Amino acid sequence: MLLLPLLGALVWLVSETLRPRFGDSAPLLGDTLAEEEKHPAGGADTAGVRRLRLFRFDPNTVTYEELRLLGIAPRTAAGIVKYRTAGKVFAIPEDFAACYGITDSAYAVLKPYIDIGEAYRMRIREPRTAERRCLFSVTPEGNGRTAMARTGEGVSAAASGAENGLVPFDPNALGEEGFVGLGFTPRQARTIINFREACGGFRTAADFARSYAVSEEMFVRLKPYIVIAPPEEESAGKESGQAAGNGGAAASLPVELNRADSAALVAVSGIGPATASAILAYRERLGGFCNRRQVVETGVVTERNWERMKEQIWADSCAIRKIDINFAAPNAVARHPYITPRTLRKILRNRQLKGGWSTIEDMVEDNTLTNEEAGRLAPYLHFGTVPL
Template sequence: MKRLFSEREVRALAFFLPLAGLAVLGLVLARPRTTVEDAARIEHEYEERVDSARLHPFDPNRADYEELRSLGLSKYEAVSLLKYRASGKIFRIPEDVALCYGFSDSLYLRLAPYIRIGRKYALAPRDYTSERIVPEPMRPEPFLVDTVSAAYLQAIGALSRRQAQAFVRWRDLSGIRDMEELRACYVISDSVADALEPYVLFAERRPSPFEEPVEINTADSATLRSVVGIGEKSVVTIMAYRERLGGFARVEQLAEVPGVTERNYERILKQIRCDSCKIRKIDINFAAPNELGRHPYIAPRTLRKLLKTRQLKGGWSTLEELVKDDILTREEAARLAPYLQFGVRKTEKTSDSTSFGGEVPPDYFQ
């Protein structure tokens, strides 16, 4: 039988196999072993590093070791970034920081909102303008919207130069009295408004010296807009609700209007009055279903019961009957009372009946 290996090959294998085994054993023994205590210590150090981090805007091309450590970087990560710079590399865009050896994606995502590349090294766009790269923004402080300058809004990073100038022009032309009007400015996005809201102050303004308060049931949009606390959007919602309601019986009903905040409600109450004689009434016995359904105090479930009972019974003469027939609760009846009238059908045989749509005397059905 022919041999697989020659004697020379056998001697070579006998020599190299022990050497290979020793090399593998040496690598295993030389590799540092991480015990449970070491893992707990590393995790504790990481948690302490994250908790003690004070994230703030920084330039990776200029930050020193201490500043990097204060941002929550480990010694290894801080040295890695410094070595990256020492090798002649420059951070041109924030994403370059992620190229540093040992930087994880989670670390970069945590630092990304605070990375500021200085104008000296940043990549400028082809159509360069001074607005594209700005210095580190100022920390915002509370400011009065009536007097804030465009330079300040730009310095805190809220708006670009053109946006800030447009905002000041808008304010000087239209006036800004509350957050609703601030959000109405076309250069203020919702995110910017949310960021500015904790710092914006509005001057306390006295209501205009009206000879008498605004009558809310007959006032047009321009008159309502003159009331401090009613903005452009509030005017639309108030007038739409007034139309559905048929007019306000009490000024307190203004609190039911969507979009009227509690703060504005308190200010508005001092400047308006309500003439309940101006409200539009509904004839509960003969009004069309769509007319009844538009009223905000008549729920769909109530409307169905009302129409079904009216078809069978013919109508009612008092609110008390609606409560007894389980059409309305006493609370619903009290709310609807100013808006209802009870018309009766005039017959040829009965001369003392009233015509459709008329007000019924209180003692008529007794």
């Protein structure tokens, strides 16, 4: 009778001592780092916690097991592999930071070890040979606009001697072939053209840089050669203002839609007080007009009135208010007229799963937006990142 309790206590003690500690077998990155500081030497500490192993890795090819060795939680490691299988390419280290589950502290530790392979690395596409470069010169086209005339073998000595074979160009006048000649891929060229049509043209060099297909390095390279002619409606407005002198309302035309008040809008032929109120209300929901044709979307502007007013109004795309799609509150996203309830649900779901996007192309690739929705929303979205 006395030996039975002692035997039971001995069995319990042995089982507790030998039982594996599953909670310590896969520590989080922060816990592992803390253990590293406590136990700087040896393969494992006395508590059996696995040491962190830091090594150079490419997020495009790293395996699940290697991610776990880096101290990344199982669910996050599996998500990264699955995200990559779906077609995601990590072109810069910051793409890895955008993965769901990678915290700022974890990214700060892993960033020095991220090594993007040459096949995946973001780089500026240069023309392959001097013979195949597409050079352009500025020639007058009328109404203050400029056109890009393609030059062949008869390029002047000054143009042929320019750095990288570049000469001044107007991004509003280039087609797909022209942008490819500047060093963009055909897909990037089509994206720039779609963005240009969506925002009503580039009014400044900064507008051109806002296109998500134009990287910072490419913009720095091209900026000295960007020459943007005044838009036709602006030139026409200046001429009408000079003709009208200091008298009459015509001197203030055309009216810029994103800064105009109701009084300025009513001065436009075809816009009455009710129409002006509808335009201002829609402008608030939209965040601003990127092209003048959008006033028809208010539902109160008839085609007849549009024909009367279109030469008297214009839209400055630089004045629109953008939505930070990675961090904006759900109600702020839902207010935009281009985002339907179904699209809103997809945006919120995928944002929670992935932690955000780097470009609007990423939103198209993961089926968050259709191509049509992306074309309409591109001028209104901003892709913010969390500061380290």
